[in-house]
Amino acid sequence: MLLVEYEVIKPFNNNVVLAKNLGTEKILIKKGIGFSAKAGDRIPAHTDFERVFVIENPETSVKFNQLITRIDHRLVGICEEVLHLICSAIGEKLDEEMHIRLTDHIAFTVFRLQKNDKIDNPFMIEIETLYSKEMEIARQAIELLEKALDLYIPEEEAGFIALH
Incomplete structure (x- = not known):
């Protein structure tokens, strides 16, 4: 079997890059993979990635590419x-659209918080009661976001993430 290297298209952060392999764009997740990476860099195909995500649906791929051009x-x-944390916690893959929906939602939340908008969620009690496992995962996601962004994210946002 021929192993073809991945070509970095865009590094997102130290742990995530968008790369191309045999004409297919893939999101590669591995600790340190994006550190000092730049477009055109090569990644060996035999690399032990934590996760490889491929958007198969062309329409979804277009939407995702449009989204990533308009946010940091x-x-x-x-x-x-x-999303990797969520997949690991629930033990299954998420549908392709989830990458768009959750990324778009979080980007808008960050935008609102940076403008000092208040986030209210009048359904917190119901969400906590009906979706306790999802809330637990959403709280972990909030912790990761707060640490990475150096931004306080209110508990109410965990409720919205849990519903995704």
Whole structure:
């Protein structure tokens, strides 16, 4: 079997890059993979990635590429780390659209918080009651986001993430 290297298209952060392999764009997640990476760099195909995500649906791929051009690339990387955390916690893959929906949601939340907008969630009690496992995972996601962004994210946001 021929192993073809990955070509970095765009590094998102130290742990996430967008790369191409045999004409297919893939999101590669591995600790340190994006550190000092730049477009055109090569990554050996035999690399032991934590996760490789491929958007198979061409329409979804177009939407994802449109999204990543309008938000900070580091935020895309952080969102992919959050999605990786969620996949690991639930033990299954997420659908392709989730990468778009959650990344877009988090980007808008960060935008609102940076403008000092208040985040209210009047359904916190119901969400906590009906989706306790999802809330636990969402709280972990909030911790990861807060640490990476150096930004306080209110508990109410965990409720919105849990519903995704």
